Amino acid sequence: MAKVSIVVPVYNVEKFLQECLESIIKQTLQDIEIICVNDGSTDSSLQILNDYAKKDNRIIVINKSNSGYGHTMNMGLNAATGEYIGIIESDDFADAHMFEDLYNLAKEYDADIAKSNWYLYWSKNKFSRKRNNISSDKTFKLTNSKLDKDLMRLNPSVWSAIYKREFLNKNNIRFLETPGASYQDLAFTFKVFALAERVILTDKAYLYYRQDNMNSSVKSKTKVYCVCDEYDEIDRFLDAHPQLRFEFRVQEEITRYTGYVSSVLRLDDSVREEFVKVFSDHFKQEYNTGLLGNEFFKKVNKKDFMTLINNPQKYLRVLKRIERNRKFKQIRQNIITMNFRSGKIEMTLFGREII
Secondary structure, three states, X not given: OOOEEEXXXXXXXXXXXXXXXXXXXXXXXXXXXXXXXXXXXXXXXXHHHHHHHHHOOOEEEEEEOOOOHXXXXXXXXXXXXXXXXXXXXXXXXXXXXXHHHHHHHHHHHOOOEEEEEEEEEEOOOOEEEEEOOOOHHHOOXXXXXXXXXXXXXXXXXXXXXXXXXXXXXXXXXXXXXXXXXXXXXXHHHHHHHHHOOOEEEEEEEEEEEEOOOOOOOEOOHHHHOHHHHHHHHHHHHHHHOHHHHHHHHHHHHHHHHHHHHHHHHHEOHHHHHHHHHHHHHHHHHHHHOOOOOHHHHOOOOHHHHHHHHHOHHHHHHHHHHHHHHHHHHHHHHHHEEEEEEOOEEEEEEOOEEEO
């Protein structure tokens, strides 16, 4: 049994696939299996996979017809035999120490999940910026979501963690098999953090998450509502676990609200107004139940929220403001960011870390 199984979903990514695979086979942790699941690629991705498999017997290639990200990931999870499971998207790549460090951390604490920060990466100028999703004050101490509900709101980023395979299988945690490749990490991550008893975090970053296509708009109506499918799946999950529903129901609505905001900002203008109406209807109904009180509004701007449920058309202007603020923040962070870590100031200047 390998220490870590690394699942790599592949679909028409010939431009980046070699860089991804090279970063995996050169991991300092050599006791790994690399499960590459080709989801019916029509470019040279399958040939690249087969060529690498001939050179490295740790690589297992699963080839299938196109069925979407969720089904592809589940085939990889089902095929995995490692003690822990990691995920790398085939257009991303990893620092050479990623899986050795995360495995050692997980083993030290006998963790169900060990999760790290990551880098945002732009191919054009090979620019990277650390994404400090996990703060240093939460690191290297065993926790779970009952002790720290903030865990439920960590960015899904399924590829910045490793998961104990026994934990995933025991709880039947898998991806929702909706069409396409949109948002399927949401329900998976919610279930993981709701059920995990032993979680360990590190503020170190390892995975380089490619950003070049992140701002492409979504026009397909079949994809627009995939995010709703994920939260409907979370509802079904909580219905099946009444104690967890009591514990995390408000947290689900916080993540749904922030998730819907992020999703609607990706939408093409032609479908944005329609989605905001669905967004508004859901939260108007939830607000009228009395569920959304102080806990919810500690994390959600109440003025913006009330605009959403009372005047969805006006909320479109609120989204424009949020969009402008996020773009400005990204530009500023790409120039300079400062964080406190282990008693020191960590500064990133034009993508280079300076301590």
